[in-house]
Amino acid sequence: MKIFVDTADLNEISELSESGLIDGVTTNPSLASKSEKSFIELIKEISSLIKGPVSAEVTAENLSEMIKEADKLRQISDNIAIKVPLTVDGLKCCKKLSDEGTMVNVTLCFSANQALLAAKCGATFISPFIGRLDDIGINGIDLISDILDIYDNYGYETQVLAASIRHPLHVLQVAKVGSDVATLPPKIIRQLYNHPLTDKGLASFLSDWKKSGKKIT
DSSP: OEEEEEOOOHHHHHHHHHTTOOOEEEOOHHHHTTOSSOHHHHHHHHHHHOSSOEEEEOOOOSHHHHHHHHHHHHTTOTTEEEEEESSHHHHHHHHHHHHTTOEEEEEEEOSHHHHHHHHHTTOSEEEEBHHHHHHTTOOHHHHHHHHHHHHHHHTOOOEEEEBSOOSHHHHHHHHHHTOSEEEEOHHHHHHHHOOHHHHHHHHHHHHHHHHHTOOOO
């Protein structure tokens, strides 16, 4: 499963990209609004830090304005994926952009029927928001499974990008059902490799080594 980092923080992206763990970046207007840089400059810097897809979201709500914003964003770099909302105009925009060879991430997906429509419009990624579904008492992991089943039935190449991930258990669950990608806040990525038994074991090994008086070099 690919791991994208869900942030617009350049320092976080730079640090995590150096680890080799990150395959891409997702941003949204809420995350980008926290930066002091202009949106275009921010996306330009992010796309220079990582080779994988960088999702940059349009903020327009009608098709013509979406296309104008998308044209500006996709000129930044070849690794830009235009992020559009799962609305009628968003799907029309997805179809036009994907037909022109541009990567498209269709976001704010909350049903398998919506995901089917996105795939039919040629979406590169579909972003189901599992955490927000869990918040209202609906199992978000079931949605991931349903979308994967539908895509397998018809051979759609759209990648399922699990979003709105709230904790490491979500990561385990989406990996078990076969999600193509999970986009995670930096905090969640770090929680994946932290474990108290790892820390305890390392401390014990190093203590024994120090007592032995031996050296590697």
